[in-house]
Amino acid sequence: EMQLVESGGGLVKPGGSLRLSCAASGFTFSGSSMTWVRQAPGQGLEWVSSINSNSFSIFYAKSVKGRFTISRDNAKKSLSLQMDSLRAEDTAVYYCAKEGRALGAFDLWGQGTVVTVSS
């Protein structure tokens, strides 16, 4: 069964750091582009960052560029999101997702991990 499991969420103070992880199983992780998407309370979905299969192409949303770093370890079938200089507006449920057969078509999602940035 294809599965994505996020971990690493929690409560952090403004200006702090957090590292999210996503463990993949049941599909060829090394051949898949991966993405982080978040949903703030009462808001819609917001794309955060994407990384292609060999880490050569990486993209960030303007709102997180320079503060967040996406990375992957194909040997460990793991995706990460290092989040630094966190702000209250980064409070959200963070999902990792696998890109499917079209750009922006994420055909497998994790259950999400909650990040709360508050003093």
Added chain:
Amino acid sequence: QSVLTQPPSASGTPGQGVSISCSGGSSNIGRNSLNWYQRLPGTAPKLLIFGDNQRPSGVPDRFSGSKSGTSASLAISGLQSEDEAEYFCAAWDDTLNAVLFGGGTKLTVL
């Protein structure tokens, strides 16, 4: 960063059909595939339509997608109570080098 526009709400009665629109621009919908997601309360989003009008395996054919120029639509026929959810469109934007999501449309089945 969202420049895909959706109506905030839509509604219909069981058995009816409903359509949800998504409008964008030449750098996103006009140039790239449009995808639709369904988000049931308390669950992760689920891909409903990819590549403008393709259904992933397991998605009922009651759901269909279409696109013309810089606008797209998701049509749901034979509405069922379990279709009550939030629906999002998404597309890659060549200028921003980003995936854009629409603001979401909350569908109520009356």
